[in-house]
């Protein structure tokens with residue numbers, strides 16, 4: 001799937017200070033009936049964002065006008081549960097390009113990377129600092145520097161390195177995906193099947 | 196030669212290429228697809244002008260989104276119907292075998308694979324569904340993937356994956372009466388938490404594991420993902436081979452003998468090293484029930500809800516938010532709490548053994564009036580077997596009706612939704628907020644504990660009634 005190339009971004013962030021945010025919350029199952037990859041952002045965090053009658057829940061961060069930006073900051077064990085890639089699509093489609101947490105569930109992390117959404121793992125202490133900074137000033141910005149793998153709190157200048165697999169980094173920076181790679185390996189795969 | 200785990204042996208035999216500084220290109224033997232996570236993958240394939248590379252290694256069935264009554268009628272919900280039709284169309288266009296609604300091969304994807312003998316020891320198996328871990332019960336590497344990866348497998352029969360770490364969970368001893376594989380799983384997750392397995396692939400071992408039936412092993416491996424692990428597996432043994440032998444797609448004749456030779460190698464070497472090791476005692480496990488909004492929030496049915504003492508920060512707020520959603524208080528006893536719905540089914544507990552246990556338990560008893568019960572077989576074959584074994588009259592006598600196969604209230608994509616605020620004792624795998632319908636409150640438990648709730652109308656200890 002084509003997505004925007006990723007390099008350095010500098011934006012404010014939306015805090016979601018809950019742990020174990022599972023993919024059923026990110027996008028509830030009843031919104032998985034589409035057969036195209038479109039419009040999932042509208043139902044991102046649907047049941048946390050809206051009442052049953054469709055009115056927005058004022059206390060949910062995504063509905064709070066003071067928060068904006070391309071970075072979503074979540075508590076530990078973000079993205080657990082169902083393998084639905086719709087979760088990554090919904091977050092991307094809503095406008096986020098980065099999700100920060102101290103811990104990600106495996107499948108979610110893979111899905112995010114396959115869709116141009118960068119999962120950034122920081123220490124629990126650094127995560128608290130990010131939450132504190134947003135709490136202090138919701139307009140605070142953060143820099144995510146993929147080439148150098150550094151995440152910085154602009155206001156304080158505090159920064160931390162983050163890890164990413166070199167192959168995945170290359171893919172993200174160039175907007176490439178694994179399928180191109182695999183299709184080019186056809187012969188080698190056929191040989192493997194023979195062996 | 197260095198000692199290898201069971202996982203290493205199968206993984207290493209399937210690596211087509213190690214990408215420098217990157218993941219492994221892993222060959223996939225078996226690919227299961229369903230209607231929800233495949234359409235965008237087929238669309239991607241079409242956009243790239245590609246065909247399915249190995250249709251004969253791909254099997255499809257619609258399960259997530261299908262009604263569990265009146266399956267002979269066309270599906271009422273337009274979006275659901277469209278998704279199911281789309282799967283059929285994609286399969287037809289690409290020469291993939293499709294087990295449609297009402298046909299003998301239909302059912303939840305993780306139930307039909309083993310039933311048909313498509314799931315075999317030593318294989319790599321994927322599906323765009325996290326509970327693909329179920330198939331690990333046969334000594335296979337089986338794990339859930341996202342839609343981009345479904346597209347990869349359709350296009351190349353390969354997937355790009357970093358090799359996970361290895362964990363061994365040993366459970367020794369004998370299970371108490373009334374304690375099942377489901378309880379072992381919920382117990383383990385309550386101990387290691389829903390992220391304890393992250394980054395790992397689990398091998399289950401020990402006498403309490405090897406004495407489980409294949410159905411029980413599938414239940415246990417199914418729930419591996421709820422500990423955060425990609426999957427779980429159990430070394431194949433006589434129980435496994437006896438289950439596989441004679442099934443539709445199982446090797447036959449000479450091929451069987453050859454397969455058996457290979458399968459005999461499928462165990463961890465004695466001195467193989469695991470990154471993480473846990474050992475539990477079966478005697479410590481009682482029938483389990485969850486009280487919160489993730490599968491790690493489980494306790495023995497006779498216990499009380501833990502307090503938030505000792506928690507702080509987001510740990511504490513998350514815990515309190517969870518209890519608030521459930522309408523429970525710290526320190527509450529679980530026993531005696533009211534129940535509105537009971538769901539028997541899903542890829543976790545929708546197999547014949549689960550229905551046998553449930554039926555044997557409710558035999559001669561009556562369903563409580565306040566409980567609505569949904570009994571949903573995991574597949575048409577399970578449904579046929581329930582009928583053939585004469586369980587239907589027993590269930591009906593006790594006030595229960597059987598529905599038709601599908602995922603049903605496990606994720607409530609169809610009409611089987613638990614209403615807001617209602618309590619559902621469910622044999623499925625996830626008690627997340629809204630999993631069984633917006634506002635629904637799910638309590639995960641075994642078929643026996645579900646049966647005890649169904650006949651008493653409250654949470655009850657099945658051991659006291661057996």
Ligand code: SF4
Nearest residue numbers: 326541542602605606
């Ligand atoms: S029964 Fe539930 S967990 Fe299993 S495949 Fe269906 S929706 Fe997923």
